[in-house]
Amino acid sequence: METAANPALLALGRTVRALRLEHELTRHALGERAGVSERFLVELEAGRGNISVLRLRDVAAALGTDAASLLRRADSAPDRQRPIALLGLRGAGKSTIGARVAERLASELAELDQLVEQAAGMSLATVFELQGEAFYRRLERDALRRLLASGRRVVIATGGSIVSDSESFELLRAHTVTVWLKARPLDHMQRVLAQGDERPMRNRSDAMAELRALLRARTPLYAQAARVIDTSALGVEGSVNAIVRALEAHD
Numbered sequence: 001m002e003t004a005a006n007p008a009l010l011a012l013g014r015t016v017r018a019l020r021l022e023h024e025l026t027r028h029a030l031g032e033r034a035g036v037s038e039r040f041l042v043e044l045e046a047g048r049g050n051i052s053v054l055r056l057r058d059v060a061a062a063l064g065t066d067a068a069s070l071l072r073r074a075d076s077a078p079d080r081q082r083p084i085a086l087l088g089l090r091g092a093g094k095s096t097i098g099a100r101v102a103e104r105l106a107s108e109l110a111e112l113d114q115l116v117e118q119a120a121g122m123s124l125a126t127v128f129e130l131q132g133e134a135f136y137r138r139l140e141r142d143a144l145r146r147l148l149a150s151g152r153r154v155v156i157a158t159g160g161s162i163v164s165d166s167e168s169f170e171l172l173r174a175h176t177v178t179v180w181l182k183a184r185p186l187d188h189m190q191r192v193l194a195q196g197d198e199r200p201m202r203n204r205s206d207a208m209a210e211l212r213a214l215l216r217a218r219t220p221l222y223a224q225a226a227r228v229i230d231t232s233a234l235g236v237e238g239s240v241n242a243i244v245r246a247l248e249a250h251d
Contacts, residue, residue: 010047033062091188163221
């Protein structure tokens with residue numbers, strides 16, 4: 001099942017977030033400058049804030065621009081021309097669905113974890129074993145920044161845990177159309193096993209319980225995506241069609 005915020009408010013929210021990050025402002029700092037609460041800015045950046053003209057003027061001024069320019073910038077970046085970032089746990093279908101969406105949009109698929117491995121010169125498993133998670137997160141953020149700065153039209157298959165890193169998730173939400181590929185826990189597990197990867201089950205009798213707990217913990221983060229596609233309900237082709245239709249509808 002597909003859900004989306006109002007496209008005009010969503011575009012405005014992305015633009016406000018992008019400008020805030022460009023000015024290296026926290027929501028608290030921007031709120032103080034504009035005379036609005038952090039909660040209000042959270043709603044605004046998520047595309048849920050039905051902002052008044054006066055508040056829009058105040059926020060724009062705090063970002064060093066004016067309301068008219070802010071709205072023009074929001075209108076100038078149709079979803080189809082923005083990078084697309086696919087979110088979800090392993091087995092969500094990010095690589096499979098991502099490759100087909102990229103083909104439909106005459107774009108390319110970028111596997112973020114592969115870019116991290118290329119930058120590190122070693123596998124992800126080795127990165128974690130030798131350097132730890134903090135090093136991996138730094139490589140991931142750097143790879144993401146380079147990819148976004150390249151200006152390439154890409155569909156990004158992200159790592160399942162990227163939403164747990166606030167800085168990387170902010171970059172995605174500010175500069176891409178985020179899409180959560182939602183699936184039932186059993187479907188996640190079966191898809192991973194179908195790929196020949198038995199690691200989730202090896203010597204772990206409670207693997208399904210762990211997967212369910214992980215999905216519950218990350219759901220509030222994944223749900224912040226601009227689009228939510230239920231891959232269990234739609235299947236691969238249905239999910240691809242839903243993503244492409246959503247982007248085309250808001251060009």
